[in-house]
Amino acid sequence: MSLLFFLLYTLVLACVGLMLSPIAAKRVPGFKVGSRLRDLPFVGSLLYVARHFHRYHDMVLDVSKEFGEEVPCWSSGMMANPPYIYINSDPAILEHVLRTQFWKYEKGDFFKQKMQVFLGNGIFNSDGSQWQKQRKVASHMFTARSLRDDMSAIFHKNGCTVLDRLAHHASNGSVFDIQDLYFRFTLDSFVEIAFGESSGCLSDGAPMPFADAFDTVQRLVAERFFFGPVWLIKHALQIGSEREISRGVKVMKDYGHQVIQRIRRERREDPEGHRDKPDLLSRFISYAEEHGEEEVTENELMDVVLNFIIAGRDTTACLLSWATYELAQHPDLQERLYEEVKGFSTERESSQLVRQLPLLHAFLMETLRLHPSVPQDTKMCVEDDVWPTGHVVPKGTMVIYSPYLFGRSERLWGPNAGKFDISRWFNPDGTPIKEPSQYVFPAFNAGFRLCLGKAVAIMESTMMLAMAIQKYKFTCLDRDVTYVMTVTMPIKNGLRVRVEHRQTSPSPSPSPSPSPSPAHVQQSQSAIPINAM
Numbered sequence: 085m086s087l088l089f090f091l092l093y094t095l096v097l098a099c100v101g102l103m104l105s106p107i108a109a110k111r112v113p114g115f116k117v118g119s120r121l122r123d124l125p126f127v128g129s130l131l132y133v134a135r136h137f138h139r140y141h142d143m144v145l146d147v148s149k150e151f152g153e154e155v156p157c158w159s160s161g162m163m164a165n166p167p168y169i170y171i172n173s174d175p176a177i178l179e180h181v182l183r184t185q186f187w188k189y190e191k192g193d194f195f196k197q198k199m200q201v202f203l204g205n206g207i208f209n210s211d212g213s214q215w216q217k218q219r220k221v222a223s224h225m226f227t228a229r230s231l232r233d234d235m236s237a238i239f240h241k242n243g244c245t246v247l248d249r250l251a252h253h254a255s256n257g258s259v260f261d262i263q264d265l266y267f268r269f270t271l272d273s274f275v276e277i278a279f280g281e282s283s284g285c286l287s288d289g290a291p292m293p294f295a296d297a298f299d300t301v302q303r304l305v306a307e308r309f310f311f312g313p314v315w316l317i318k319h320a321l322q323i324g325s326e327r328e329i330s331r332g333v334k335v336m337k338d339y340g341h342q343v344i345q346r347i348r349r350e351r352r353e354d355p356e357g358h359r360d361k362p363d364l365l366s367r368f369i370s371y372a373e374e375h376g377e378e379e380v381t382e383n384e385l386m387d388v389v390l391n392f393i394i395a396g397r398d399t400t401a402c403l404l405s406w407a408t409y410e411l412a413q414h415p416d417l418q419e420r421l422y423e424e425v426k427g428f429s430t431e432r433e434s435s436q437l438v439r440q441l442p443l444l445h446a447f448l449m450e451t452l453r454l455h456p457s458v459p460q461d462t463k464m465c466v467e468d469d470v471w472p473t474g475h476v477v478p479k480g481t482m483v484i485y486s487p488y489l490f491g492r493s494e495r496l497w498g499p500n501a502g503k504f505d506i507s508r509w510f511n512p513d514g515t516p517i518k519e520p521s522q523y524v525f526p527a528f529n530a531g532f533r534l535c536l537g538k539a540v541a542i543m544e545s546t547m548m549l550a551m552a553i554q555k556y557k558f559t560c561l562d563r564d565v566t567y568v569m570t571v572t573m574p575i576k577n578g579l580r581v582r583v584e585h586r587q588t589s590p591s592p593s594p595s596p597s598p599s600p601s602p603a604h605v606q607q608s609q610s611a612i613p614i615n616a617m
């Protein structure tokens with residue numbers, strides 16, 4: 085009897101100790117908690133999330149549906165994590181966090197500590213003046229002029245190499261992974277634009293240890309967010325996934341080091357010629373020189389290389405891959421897009437191209453709505469706050485918003501939100517709708533940290549897809565296509581497709597194409613079932 089009492093007593097003490105321990109799951113008072121999350125004492129939602137990790141974004145969607153659209157936010161806790169709140173597709177709260185009270189919401193140490201290993205203090209992993217300076221320097225690269233003068237030519241040249249590869253696959257009828265091709269296209273294009281030299285991975289088709297390392301590190305680092313401090317122990321012991329991360333980071337940094345050495349050497353050999361070079365590293369080096377700052381260190385330049393490669397490669401490659409998937413799912417739409425693009429010269433400056441291809445633009449936006457390249461983002465509240473809904477958000481709360489959730493919200497997109505339907509991007513009279521607010525459609529983020537490369541990404545994807553659709557039809561061979569749970573949203577195991585030459589592929593017009601007449605626009609859009617939001 086006394087032994088049983090002792091055991092029970094010890095058990096109760098252990099439970100109380102666990103509840104009070106600093107790593108026990110904490111919740112924010114005053115917020116609803118989803119029963120689906122099986123929010124348990126001490127571990128919180130950890131077990132549920134672990135079980136659904138492979139379908140994480142759909143799990144969030146399910147929880148959100150349980151509340152219904154009228155609940156603007158919900159909360160939960162997870163062992164060893166800060167208490168968290170999800171914004172349930174409420175644009176007013178998102179605007180509050182990303183713009184009105186921007187300075188109260190940072191990336192925060194919880195995020196930064198986990199990403200430090202490969203993002204360092206780069207633009208994606210910094211706050212305050214460190215972030216502001218990088219944004220300012222980099223923004224000079226994304227002007228309309230450089231888009232027109234420097235970037236579109238590179239996209240076109242590399243787009244032609246992609247077409248060569250498609251021609252090869254079309255001729256022998258082979259099945260291939262087009263996602264891999266897109267990742268090579270965006271990597272090569274961005275490295276050439278940002279660092280002045282092609283990586284060569286598109287033309288030679290050889291294995292890419294650097295890019296593979298990038299993928300592995302991103303995938304494994306995403307796990308650090310969910311399973312408590314286990315990663316710290318694994319990291320200290322250099323075992324399992326943490327060992328793989330360290331190996332991958334070394335490969336990435338060796339590559340970054342080569343890029344930095346080359347740019348430094350070129351600057352030494354030709355200081356005058358290099359002063360006005362448009363490449364990104366030169367801009368950071370010149371900025372420090374012009375502002376009398378200390379010389380930019382190797383680590384700072386490494387952060388620029390790795391952060392911008394993620395920005396420029398993964399996001400756009402994900403968009404192109406999901407767009408090709410949707411093309412293959414909708415053969416009728418593929419034909420309508422062909423009718424729109426067949427007469428256009430993609431060699432031309434492409435901001436015009438984007439305006440002249442409203443159907444293709446709507447197609448890309450609809451793809452991003454359902455398959456956002458950055459499906460989820462977090463902010464750490466660093467000062468107590470009150471939301472427009474009256475919810476009190478204490479300092480130390482993690483605020484999570486999900487473009488995946490926003491894109492599939494019936495409140496924001498109507499009862500057919502889950503359906504791929506480009507007609508929602510047009511008015512009943514066939515004219516394109518006004519672009520939705522960033523806070524309704526946050527695929528490119530919103531507010532002060534809006535994506536710097538939005539126009540570049542749209543131009544690059546429009547050019548690549550217009551070039552491909554002009555010549556080829558796509559069929560997808562994969563069933564049950566889904567995403568990998570990582571920082572961005574690539575297709576799991578790639579996208580296996582077959583391409584077929586179009587019989588009547590006309591050559592692009594040699595001279596600049598005239599703007600489509602209103603009649604043309606009307607005609608190309610009249611086939612769209614008009615069912616705008």
Ligand code: HEM
Pocket residue numbers: 207208219222395396397399400403456457458461526527528529532533534535536537538540541
């Ligand atoms: C479809 C393509 C793209 C999508 C969906 C996208 C989306 C996003 C999102 C959601 C963020 C916010 C990330 C965060 O703060 O955690 C972001 C930031 C950023 N993006 Fe993009 N992006 C795309 C393409 C690009 C490209 C091609 C570039 C560069 C050429 C680029 C450059 C940047 C930069 C520099 C930031 C950091 C902005 C800041 O923190 O101030 N993006 N992007």
